[in-house]
Amino acid sequence: MQSERNPRGVSLSALTLSNLAFSWPRAARRTLDIGSLALQPGESLFLYGPSGCGKSTLLSAIAGVVAVPADAIRVGGTDIGALRGSARDRFRADHLGVIFQVFNLVPWLSARDNVLLATRFSKRRRERAGPRPEFAAMQLLSELGLSDPAVINAPAAALSVGQQQRVAAARALIGQPDLILADEPTSALDDAAKAAFVDLLARECTAEGAALLFVSHDRSLERRFDRSLALTDLNRAVAVAC
Amino acid sequence: MLTHALKSLWNRRFVAVLTILSVALSVALIVGVERLRDAARESFTDSASGLDLIVAARGNPVQILLATVFGVGSTGQAIGWDSFEMVEALPGVAWAVPISMGDNHRGFPVIGTTAEYFEHFRHSGGQALRFGDGGAFAAADGAVVGAEVAARFGYAPGTVIVNAHGAGRVAFDVHDEAPFRISGVLAPTGTAVDRMVLVSLAGFDALHARPETPPEDPFATAPKARASPLQDGSGYAEGDADQEDDHRHGHTHPTAARAAGTRGPSEHSHDAEAHDHAQEPARINAVYVGLTDRTAVLSLQRTLSRYRGEPLTAVLPNLALLELWTITGTTEAALRLMAWAVALAGLLGMVVMLSATIEARRREFAILRSVGANPARIFGLIVIEAAILSLAGILTGIALAAVATTPAEPLLAARFGIRLAFALPRARELALLVAIFCAGLLASLVPAARVYRTTVADGLTVRL
Numbered sequence: 001m002q003s004e005r006n007p008r009g010v011s012l013s014a015l016t017l018s019n020l021a022f023s024w025p026r027a028a029r030r031t032l033d034i035g036s037l038a039l040q041p042g043e044s045l046f047l048y049g050p051s052g053c054g055k056s057t058l059l060s061a062i063a064g065v066v067a068v069p070a071d072a073i074r075v076g077g078t079d080i081g082a083l084r085g086s087a088r089d090r091f092r093a094d095h096l097g098v099i100f101q102v103f104n105l106v107p108w109l110s111a112r113d114n115v116l117l118a119t120r121f122s123k124r125r126r127e128r129a130g131p132r133p134e135f136a137a138m139q140l141l142s143e144l145g146l147s148d149p150a151v152i153n154a155p156a157a158a159l160s161v162g163q164q165q166r167v168a169a170a171r172a173l174i175g176q177p178d179l180i181l182a183d184e185p186t187s188a189l190d191d192a193a194k195a196a197f198v199d200l201l202a203r204e205c206t207a208e209g210a211a212l213l214f215v216s217h218d219r220s221l222e223r224r225f226d227r228s229l230a231l232t233d234l235n236r237a238v239a240v241a242c
Numbered sequence: 243m244l245t246h247a248l249k250s251l252w253n254r255r256f257v258a259v260l261t262i263l264s265v266a267l268s269v270a271l272i273v274g275v276e277r278l279r280d281a282a283r284e285s286f287t288d289s290a291s292g293l294d295l296i297v298a299a300r301g302n303p304v305q306i307l308l309a310t311v312f313g314v315g316s317t318g319q320a321i322g323w324d325s326f327e328m329v330e331a332l333p334g335v336a337w338a339v340p341i342s343m344g345d346n347h348r349g350f351p352v353i354g355t356t357a358e359y360f361e362h363f364r365h366s367g368g369q370a371l372r373f374g375d376g377g378a379f380a381a382a383d384g385a386v387v388g389a390e391v392a393a394r395f396g397y398a399p400g401t402v403i404v405n406a407h408g409a410g411r412v413a414f415d416v417h418d419e420a421p422f423r424i425s426g427v428l429a430p431t432g433t434a435v436d437r438m439v440l441v442s443l444a445g446f447d448a449l450h451a452r453p454e455t456p457p458e459d460p461f462a463t464a465p466k467a468r469a470s471p472l473q474d475g476s477g478y479a480e481g482d483a484d485q486e487d488d489h490r491h492g493h494t495h496p497t498a499a500r501a502a503g504t505r506g507p508s509e510h511s512h513d514a515e516a517h518d519h520a521q522e523p524a525r526i527n528a529v530y531v532g533l534t535d536r537t538a539v540l541s542l543q544r545t546l547s548r549y550r551g552e553p554l555t556a557v558l559p560n561l562a563l564l565e566l567w568t569i570t571g572t573t574e575a576a577l578r579l580m581a582w583a584v585a586l587a588g589l590l591g592m593v594v595m596l597s598a599t600i601e602a603r604r605r606e607f608a609i610l611r612s613v614g615a616n617p618a619r620i621f622g623l624i625v626i627e628a629a630i631l632s633l634a635g636i637l638t639g640i641a642l643a644a645v646a647t648t649p650a651e652p653l654l655a656a657r658f659g660i661r662l663a664f665a666l667p668r669a670r671e672l673a674l675l676v677a678i679f680c681a682g683l684l685a686s687l688v689p690a691a692r693v694y695r696t697t698v699a700d701g702l703t704v705r706l
Contacts, residue, residue, distance in 0.1 A: 065611070065701035086616040093614020100612070103605045108253035120246075121614035171613070 012077040014179050014211030015039040015062065020072040021237075022061055031057045033237035037229075041076075041178065044202050044212040046222050049231030055215045058235070059181050062213070063096055064088030076178040093122035097172025097210065099182040099201075104168030105156035111163075112137050112152045115171045125175025133174070140170040143207075144200055162193045169201050173208050180205055182214045186221065198224045243619065247626040250606075254599065261595045262634045268585035269639025269678060270646060275577045276671055277643065283567065286312070289433035290559035292364025294539055295531035297321070297329050297338075297546055300553035304569065307562040310341055310528040312434045313351025317343070320525035325551055329529050332545065334538045337362045341528040342446050345405045347439040350391050352405045354446025354526075360386065362532055365433045375399055376426030382444040385422035389430035390437045399424050405439065405449075420449050443526070531556075585678055589685045592631050596624060596689040600696065607697045621694040628686030632679050640675075 015038065022032040031054045039045050049055060060066045062073055062080065065088075070081040075095055083091055092098075097118065105114045115137040119126040129136040141152055144166040156164060165185050172180050182201065186194040198214070198221050205212040214225060222228045251258045290311045298306045299319040308314040320342075330338040339362055342354030357378040360371050376399030379386055387397050397403065401424045422441050430436055533539060539558060546556035607620050615623075 060701050063612070063701075086618065089611070089614050089616035092612070098612040100608075104609065106606050106609055109249065117609070118613045121610075121619075 012041075013038045013074070014041045014043070014076060015213065016074040017062075018072060018074075020061065020068065022057065022066065022068055022072075024057075030237040032061065032235055034058075034234055035236065037234060039179070039211045039213060041211055042206055042209050043227065044205060044214065044225045046225035046228040047213060047215045047231050047234070048217060048219050048222065048228065049215075049235075050217050053231045054235050054237065055231060056183060058231070059098075059183050059213075059215060062179075063098060063181060064092050090122075093118070094124040095178045097174075097177040097180040099165070099168045099172050099180065099185040101184040102161070102188050104171070104185075105159075105164050107157035108155050110153050111141065111146065111156055111159060111167045114156050114167055115141065115174055118171045118174050122175065125177065127175075129175040136174055137170065140173055140204070141167065143204060144170050146170075161188045162197065165189065165197055166200065169197070169204065173204050173210065176208050177210055180210050180212045182212065184216050184218075185214075186216065186218065191220075194218070194221060195224070243623060244626060247623055247630060250603075250623075251627055251630060257595050257599075258631065261592050261631050262638055264588040264591045265585075265632060265635025265678075265682070266588075266638035266642050268581065268588035269636050269675065270642035271584050272578075272581040272674055272678070273640060273643040273671055274646060275574075275581045276674065277647065279574055280668075280670075283563075285433060286563055286566070287560075288366040288431070289435065290563060291367060292532075293530050293559045294533040294536060295542065295546075296528055296557040296559060297325070297531060297554055298528040298557065300555045303555065303557040303562040304566050306528065306555060306557045307559055307566070309343065310530075311559065313343070313353070313438060317527050320527050321529075321552060321554065323524060323526065325549070325554060326526060326529050328549065328551060329531060329546070332542065334533050334535055334542055335531055336534040337532045339363070339530040340443055340526040341530060342443055342525075343527045345407055345446070345449070347387075347391070347403055347405045348395065350388075350437050350439055352439045352441055352446070354441050354443040356443050359440060359530070363435070363530065364532075365431050365435060369431070371431065371435065372429040373426045374429040376424070379425040379440075379442050381423070381425075382442050382448065383420070383422050384425040384445070385439055385441040386426045386428060387424055387440070388428050388436040388438045391439055392427040397424055397427065399426055403439070405441070420445070447524070585681075588635065589632075589678075589682055592628060592635075592682060593685045593688055595631075596628060596686060597692065600689060600693055603693075604696060604700060607693065608700055611697060611701065617694050617697045620697050621690045624690035624693050625683060625686050628682055628690075629679075632682030635682075636675050636678060 017034050017037040019036070020032055020034040021030055023030040047055070047058075057066070061068045062075065064080050064083060068081045070079055073080040075091070078091060078095070080088065080091070105111070106117065109117070112134065116133055119129050119133045126133055138147075138152065141147065146152060146163060146166055151159065151163065156167065159167065165188070168185065172182075180201075185201075186197055189197060201214075202212065202224060212225075214221075215231075290307065293311070296306055296310050298310060298317045299321050301318040305315060306317050309317045323340075326338065326340050329335060337358065339355055339359045343351065345352035345354075357380065360373075360378045363371050365371070373386075374389060374392075376386075378384075385403060387403075391397065402421045403424060404421045422439075422445060428435060531542075533542065543556040543558065546554050610620060610623075611617070
């Protein structure tokens, strides 16, 4: 794979979009039409825009859950559109960390097991997490402010929303993925918790050398990122009303 | 994947255990029905396998077989001693053993026969009867008991037993004036012999001997017995082959007549008369026949059916058993159908359980996909869960069947001589269990396919 041949942070972007056009099957018009976007390794980008502007679709496209044309999306040099089916799933497991808005965790698994889930499907991330992935998980959790063994070993359903989002961040980060995709992860948090969460996430991404693509409609978080972009400016398919 | 499936099921352990139980119940039922059927057939075949022919008064072969070999029900009429001598003298007959029935010992059938019985009777593929203790009877009041009878009542050689008239468990008419002394206890055979009390034909006949032949119609004697119960001098006159009426006329026998050793003179004379006939009973119920050449069995059967002395039926035990299986086959089929219906319900329950949780688990699947699981793996997850549930259900079912047959075993052994020893599943059962397992996997494809579709459609974000 190309990304393996090129050491991270030397020349290749963590994420490159070029002429990405996407429409859902049977949809009348395009959902995405993006000219170009590049994200450097370790860089954090805040992408804002109200709902319905194609945020989730963009993230699905980058994550390789929907089929996209070739040469439109590259993650760490790999053309997502050129990968097929389970290869995309494998690539996602190896190179991407995803944080959802809510319900990030398997409720009956412990916080630690939820973090380790990311290493279950990816040999690369298991190896990068060190000889003891459990240890890496504990370390990440404690860096994210979750060091109480009672919290770490409790079923995820018993945690507060703020704690759950931090566990989700730890899972996205474990095994040093190239790119973290965060889909409004703070929408369920109160203002103080939001700021704290974003700061923690940004710090950990920098520490792990992962690029961060953070999508939200809440512009109050904007200044905590290296760069900020409006999806309405980026996505030419978006109607003026959006 | 397997650990994830196990953990996921553990998270739903209440429903999972219920599902496993419902599968287990159906498996236990299927295994139980199969095992009971096999054990019954084996036991019946083992009991009857050593006999080439059973000669009795004309009647239904199945009825004759059940009565003479298993002590269930009765033969129609008795046959004369002449017929026995005729059978014994036929060319090709290696041995013939007379059989008299109609009494019971505390619910176990009493068979009157000769000592040759122990010499010639074969069971379970040609095995001879062996004595666990003692030996065959020599005296007219000698008795040999089967292993089950001995174990049940703690009998040993030397024990004196008293038999009752009729085949019923409740005895109104006890031959307590004519006890038998046990001379031997048979080793267990796993056949109907285990629950038999074999007494000397001479002694048996002495109890039942009467001046005239027994009436064919039990109702004919009932009014007479009621009117003057002592008329025939003994009170145990109904030595006929029809035991079904024993409760009807049994109560008419006055207990006073037998009370405290008051043997009337008529009884003494009756005994004396019986001893005159000790070696030549007037009537017997059947003749067990062994042939020198088994291929002659059909022609011999034909010869016997044409016997002019009295109407006889010669039963081929194996043919009669086949006939019996066709009779019981319908019941078996119904039972098996029911067992499979229960199995279907159990598997349906599993599909319902797996399907019902899909909606609640869409989030879980989206999370698994976000960390790199492809839809095929999530499809596989559901199938693995079904496999775990089915396998656990099958194993629990086998254990359940074993547990359920443990208390039933002595009951079946005592009542029917059927041995339901716990055994590992046989090839046939194994095939059934594999079929259930495959059906479980097949059934899980339905929810798995649904999961596959929803995960593909959902991607990483659940659209509700």
